[in-house]
Amino acid sequence: xKLHGYFRSSTSYxxxxxxxxxxxxxxNIGVNLLHSEQKDEAFTSRNPFASVPLLEADGRDRAxxxxxxxxxxxxxxxxxxxxxxxxxxxxxxxxxxxxATELHAPLNLPVLxxxxxxxGQSQQEVDKWYRHWLAxxxxxxxxxxxxxxxxxxxFDAPGLFEVVLLPQIYNARRFAYDFSAAPHMVRIExxxxxxxEFQRAHPDxxxxxxxxxxx
Numbered sequence: 001x002k003l004h005g006y007f008r009s010s011t012s013y014x015x016x017x018x019x020x021x022x023x024x025x026x027x028n029i030g031v032n033l034l035h036s037e038q039k040d041e042a043f044t045s046r047n048p049f050a051s052v053p054l055l056e057a058d059g060r061d062r063a064x065x066x067x068x069x070x071x072x073x074x075x076x077x078x079x080x081x082x083x084x085x086x087x088x089x090x091x092x093x094x095x096x097x098x099x100a101t102e103l104h105a106p107l108n109l110p111v112l113x114x115x116x117x118x119x120g121q122s123q124q125e126v127d128k129w130y131r132h133w134l135a136x137x138x139x140x141x142x143x144x145x146x147x148x149x150x151x152x153x154x155f156d157a158p159g160l161f162e163v164v165l166l167p168q169i170y171n172a173r174r175f176a177y178d179f180s181a182a183p184h185m186v187r188i189e190x191x192x193x194x195x196x197e198f199q200r201a202h203p204d205x206x207x208x209x210x211x212x213x214x215x
Contacts, residue, residue, distance in 0.1 A: 001026040004043075005053035006033045007206035010104065011065035012053040013167035016201035018069045021158060022079045030208025033109055066100055069163065081160040088155060095141055095154065096164045102137045103168060130175045138172070138182065145184035152191035162192050170203065 003019065003026050005012025019026050031037045031052050039050050046061045047054045055062040058075070062068050073081045082089045105111070107130055115121040115129060148154070154161045169189050172179070179186050192198045203209060 002029055002056040003027070003053055004029045004031050004056070006031055006038075007203045007209040008171075009033065009052050010167035010171050011051070013170065013201060013203060014065050014163050015053045015055060015068060016206075017163045017166060017198060018072055018081060020197035020201045021081065021163070022072060022076055024072070024076060028207060030206070032208070066097075069160065073160075081163060083155050083159065091148065092154060092160050095144060096161045098137055098141055099164050099168050103133060106133045107171070127175050131172075131177050134168075134172050134175070134177050138168075138177075138185070142182045142185055145188075150184055150188070153188060158192055158195070158198075162188060165189070166192050166198060 001019070001024060003012070003015055005015065005028070007030065016028070031043065031054075033052065037043060038047075038052055043054070044050045047063045049063050051063065053063075053065060053068070055068050062071065069081065082092055112126050112130070115126050116123075121129070145154075153159070165185065166189060169179075169185060193202070199205065204212065206212065
């Protein structure tokens with residue numbers, strides 16, 4: 001498999017975690033979003049959405065991170081990302097899709113750029129926008145986790161929810177989101193980051209991270 005993505009892209013990060021948790025070998029290929037490489041004709045001819053990640057797998061180019069993760073779990077059922085119990089599967093999906101569907105669209109890089117270019121918003125104002133939408137979703141997610149009385153993970157081991165949560169927390173911290181009232185998410189984050197699968201998938205450890213290239 002070949003994963004075309006950007007080291008700091010939350011959707012690319014999702015795929016790296018999913019691949020690592022499932023123990024699947026892949027080659028990571030950088031696509032620089034800051035240089036708009038995802039809009040090059042060579043890339044859009046393979047992925048008309050002009051977005052990352054793009055996964056080359058089983059003779060097909062695959063786009064859209066959540067569809068890819070579902071495909072991975074169906075095509076490679078070993079080490080499943082969803083629990084066996086139907087109610088637990090619902091709980092995992094409820095929390096996962098709250099983040100994936102409510103936050104990715106308003107907080108995506110093209111949207112943040114548009115706020116500046118078309119509406120003249122300053123970086124401070126963009127950061128305020130970012131934190132506003134984070135709070136609208138992450139606060140109820142935290143309340144649901146409290147109701148469920150979760151431990152280190154949503155269930156016994158990291159799965160679909162953690163695959164999507166960790167990249168969102170990473171980006172939220174970049175925008176100085178306050179997690180002081182989110183002890184359940186912070187506990188899950190710490191437990192995940194202690195695992196080698198999450199460490200290998202982390203943006204700091206990707207070959208296309210400029211800071212890593214300078215060391």
